[in-house]
Amino acid sequence: xxxxxxxxxxxxxxxxxxxxxxxxxxxxxxxxxxxxxxxxxxxxxxxxxxxxxxxxxxxxxxxxxxxxxxxxxxxxxxxxxxxxxxxxxxxxxxxxxxxxxxxxxxxxxxxxxxxxxxxxxxxxxxxxxxxxxxxxxxxxxxxxxxxxxxxxxxxxxxxxxxxxxxxxxxxxxxxxxxxxxxxxxxxxxxxxxxxxxxxxxxxxxxxxxxxxxxxxxxxxxxxxxxxxxxxxxxxxxxxxxxxxxxxxxxxxxxxxxxxxxxxxxxxxxxxxxxxxxxxxxxxxxxxxxxxxxxxxxxxxxxxxxxxxxxxxxxxxxxxxxxxxxxxxxxxxxxxxxxxxxxxxxxxxxxxxxxxxxxxxxxxxxxxxxxxxxxxxxxxxxxxxxxxxxxxxxxxxxxxxxxxxxxxxxxxxxxx
Amino acid sequence: xxxxxxxxxxxxxxxxxxxxxxxxxxxxxxxxxxxxxxxxxxxxxxxxxxxxxxxxxxxxxxxxxxxxxxxxxxxxxxxxxxxxxxxxxxxxxxxxxxxxxxxxxxxxxxxxxxxxxxxxxxxxxxxxxxxxxxxxxxxxxxxxxxxxxxxxxxxxxxxxxxxxxxxxxxxxxxxxxxxxxxxxxxxxxxxxxxxxxxxxxxxxxxxxxxxxxxxxxxxxxxxxxxxxxxxxxxxxxxxxxxxxxxxxxxxxxxxxxxxxxxxxxxxxxxxxxxxxxxxxxxxxxxxxxxxxxxxxxxxxxxxxxxxxxxxxxxxxxxxxxxxxxxxxxxxxxxxxxxxxxxxxxxxxxxxxxxxxxxxxxxxxxxxxxxxxxxxxxxxxxxxxxxxxxxxxxxxxxxxxxxxxxxxxxxxxxxx
Numbered sequence: 072x073x074x075x076x077x078x079x080x081x082x083x084x085x086x087x088x089x090x091x092x093x094x095x096x097x098x099x100x101x102x103x104x105x106x107x108x109x110x111x112x113x114x115x116x117x118x119x120x121x122x123x124x125x126x127x128x129x130x131x132x133x134x135x136x137x138x139x140x141x142x143x144x145x146x147x148x149x150x151x152x153x154x155x156x157x158x159x160x161x162x163x164x165x166x167x168x169x170x171x172x173x174x175x176x177x178x179x180x181x182x183x184x185x186x187x188x189x190x191x192x193x194x195x196x197x198x199x200x201x202x203x204x205x206x207x208x209x210x211x212x213x214x215x216x217x218x219x220x221x222x223x224x225x226x227x228x229x230x231x232x233x234x235x236x237x238x239x240x241x242x243x244x245x246x247x248x249x250x251x252x253x254x255x256x257x258x259x260x261x262x263x264x265x266x267x268x269x270x271x272x273x274x275x276x277x278x279x280x281x282x283x284x285x286x287x288x289x290x291x292x293x294x295x296x297x298x299x300x301x302x303x304x305x306x307x308x309x310x311x312x313x314x315x316x317x318x319x320x321x322x323x324x325x326x327x328x329x330x331x332x333x334x335x336x337x338x339x340x341x342x343x344x345x346x347x348x349x350x351x352x353x354x355x356x357x358x359x360x361x362x363x364x365x366x367x368x369x370x371x372x373x374x375x376x377x378x379x380x381x382x383x384x385x386x387x388x389x390x391x392x393x394x395x396x397x398x399x400x401x402x403x404x405x406x407x408x409x410x411x412x413x414x415x416x417x418x419x420x421x422x423x424x425x426x427x428x429x430x431x432x433x434x435x436x437x438x439x440x441x442x443x444x445x446x447x448x449x450x451x452x453x454x455x456x457x458x459x460x461x462x463x464x465x466x467x468x469x470x471x472x473x474x475x476x477x478x479x480x481x482x483x484x485x486x
Numbered sequence: 487x488x489x490x491x492x493x494x495x496x497x498x499x500x501x502x503x504x505x506x507x508x509x510x511x512x513x514x515x516x517x518x519x520x521x522x523x524x525x526x527x528x529x530x531x532x533x534x535x536x537x538x539x540x541x542x543x544x545x546x547x548x549x550x551x552x553x554x555x556x557x558x559x560x561x562x563x564x565x566x567x568x569x570x571x572x573x574x575x576x577x578x579x580x581x582x583x584x585x586x587x588x589x590x591x592x593x594x595x596x597x598x599x600x601x602x603x604x605x606x607x608x609x610x611x612x613x614x615x616x617x618x619x620x621x622x623x624x625x626x627x628x629x630x631x632x633x634x635x636x637x638x639x640x641x642x643x644x645x646x647x648x649x650x651x652x653x654x655x656x657x658x659x660x661x662x663x664x665x666x667x668x669x670x671x672x673x674x675x676x677x678x679x680x681x682x683x684x685x686x687x688x689x690x691x692x693x694x695x696x697x698x699x700x701x702x703x704x705x706x707x708x709x710x711x712x713x714x715x716x717x718x719x720x721x722x723x724x725x726x727x728x729x730x731x732x733x734x735x736x737x738x739x740x741x742x743x744x745x746x747x748x749x750x751x752x753x754x755x756x757x758x759x760x761x762x763x764x765x766x767x768x769x770x771x772x773x774x775x776x777x778x779x780x781x782x783x784x785x786x787x788x789x790x791x792x793x794x795x796x797x798x799x800x801x802x803x804x805x806x807x808x809x810x811x812x813x814x815x816x817x818x819x820x821x822x823x824x825x826x827x828x829x830x831x832x833x834x835x836x837x838x839x840x841x842x843x844x845x846x847x848x849x850x851x852x853x854x855x856x857x858x859x860x861x862x863x864x865x866x867x868x869x870x871x872x873x874x875x876x877x878x879x880x881x882x883x884x885x886x887x888x889x890x891x892x893x894x895x896x897x898x899x900x901x
Contacts, residue, residue: 152818388725397898474897
């Protein structure tokens with residue numbers, strides 16, 4: 072079976088070109104188009120400072136009742152803090168995208184996304200040429216999928232992509248996605264501005280998901296929100312929620328498989344989680360300056376929110392992240408980070424394991440071979456598991472280590 | 487007038503010796519002793535993981551109704567996560583301190599403090615010799631004050647000390663203090679375990695304050711808690727609340743000036759704030775790897791807690807801290823950090839100034855000379871002021887920049 076990609080789900084085409092928005096000469100303007108109006112759902116940043124494309128995207132989803140023809144994306148400029156002109160520009164992107172499909176699509180059927188520098192007006196002349204050119208290059212080959220995946224990247228060092236399939240009877244449903252991450256990553260995305268979840272925060276991450284399932288927009292929204300909480304919203308690089316974070320899922324119905332029965336919903340949910348978690352993991356692994364992924368697993372916490380807050384307190388502690396970078400089995404920083412989360416936690420009851428080795432239990436460090444555990448931390452993925460033993464709730468958060476390279480990237484970059 | 491120091495307030499003596507707890511051969515065991523029982527108040531970490539000396543210190547303050555003879559301190563070992571033996575050792579420190587004063591002091595009249603590595607038992611033989619020796623070296627000279635200030639340092643690169651005086655009629659009251667900070671600094675201290683403030687978190691900071699004012703323990707507690715919120719609790723280096731954070735204030739009454747009238751309370755409050763803020767500032771300036779202090783001032787926020795949360799969100803953003811390190815006037819990171827604080831904030835109403843230069847107003851960046859503002863950021867103290875213009879509340883938080891040196895210190899240190 073050939074490798075699956077963003078355009079493996081039937082009914083989608085993509086086009087991407089270099090329009091001169093990035094300094095690096097790689098694609099930076101892209102279109103993802105559904106052949107027919109697709110059921111659509113999206114989650115957006117909960118930052119109070121939202122970029123123009125987020126404002127316009129929310130509006131378009133509402134006005135079309137979740138039926139989109141596609142998305143239009145650029146990298147290199149976030150179109151954030153750009154006022155009314157920024158909103159006009161985001162709307163103009165959708166007009167150009169609708170025109171570029173050459174089949175009577177409406178501007179409101181497009182969702183605009185931007186990522187890059189904040190506070191600069193989009194170079195609309197370049198963008199206009201780019202969108203028109205991308206529309207002339209639409210296709211559904213693996214190369215088209217790869218170019219789209221490349222066009223959304225900024226300081227990312229790797230293309231991020233995931234896909235899976237499941238069967239309902241004799242029919243196959245395909246789910247796929249691409250994303251970007253890197254820095255300013257601490258997403259806490261929600262369906263609505265009005266439903267913002269104060270507990271959440273993240274960075275510019277964009278994710279574009281496709282499926283050929285036949286599913287209602289209402290159902291899609293529900294399932295995307297749930298999948299986001301267990302994936303994108305569980306990643307943190309620097310806990311800095313961006314102004315542009317967006318994840319959008321389009322369902323073309325081209326497989327002819329209706330997702331309405333409980334088993335079908337269950338299969339779809341599992342596949343969507345698989346794709347979103349794979350993408351989220353790739354974001355953590357490619358965090359700015361990262362040399363490893365750190366998976367923080369909390370169990371037996373007092374409540375779901377307590378589990379999440381403990382996981383985030385550990386994942387966002389610069390001291391823990393530096394220790395992980397140095398392969399230091401520094402259980403003291405981890406346990407004290409759990410203690411500062413502001414939720415029930417009792418060091419006298421918990422057990423902490425690093426890469427499977429118990430290092431702390433019942434208020435005291437355990438004897439362990441420090442050199443051996445340190446060596447086990449020198450891995451591309453490190454597992455930190457903290458059993459609180461005061462309840463039944465669990466949470467998992469993915470982060471990365473904090474390296475000098477992160478400081479270099481973010482201190483030397485100039486506005 | 488000779489320079490004031492920790493022992494300028496009448497009625498105190500200190501002694502400090504090197505007992506072999508630190509690898510560096512500088513003082514690491516110290517006593518601060520009041521000639522007679524002094525009114526005492528202390529605030530402690532609100533981390534759920536508390537070190538043995540914090541447990542014992544709270545108990546001693548309660549049992550003596552806030553009347554102490556002194557404090558006994560060691561650096562090099564935090565006596566945290568050391569179980570029942572750790573508590574016994576902390577009590578033993580107080581026994582030794584009481585004996586070392588040679589004038590019938592009770593063990594419960596001492597407050598123990600420790601700072602250093604977590605999870606290791608105190609080397610009680612060394613500590614015992616150290617406390618006895620410190621007791622033989624008590625004195626009130628500037629040199630005694632300096633040795634005490636040095637004995638509490640760990641990775642600090644500088645001695646931290648502050649003092650002031652005020653007059654009531656013809657009488658003079660002196661207030662002084664020393665402290666330590668450096669890493670794991672995100673103090674959120676409160677009077678009681680039971681009154682822990684979930685909003686607060688910090689690192690191992692210890693502060694020892696003296697005054698010769700005559701003031702009741704109840705009044706002292708109130709004023710110390712208030713001064714702490716506006717000083718130590720407003721500092722963050724890495725937002726990692728330590729297991730040992732403690733600030734203690736002893737009042738000897740030796741000046742004969744009773745602090746009970748509103749003007750006296752006002753003068754005392756102002757002086758205490760001045761000393762605590764100076765010490766807090768010195769902690770921020772000497773944060774691990776810090777090259778500058780960043781003062782985050784929020785005004786016209788919706789509510790006091792909102793102002794504080796916005797200030798902390800900015801102060802703790804690694805992206806903002808890296809930008810400060812690189813002298814980058816990156817207003818986008820600052821405004822978006824305000825937006826992710828989870829409290830009311832409207833970018834369309836706010837004004838942001840960096841070192842006095844307005845760079846963002848009403849949702850849009852302002853034209854400014856980037857090279858000139860960048861140059862102004864290359865200073866030992868940088869002022870970031872964000873006027874929210876949606877209410878009447880203000881908050882100030884001090885932090886430092888994030889440098890590669892911070893990563894070096896915390897990735898290369900091994901447990």
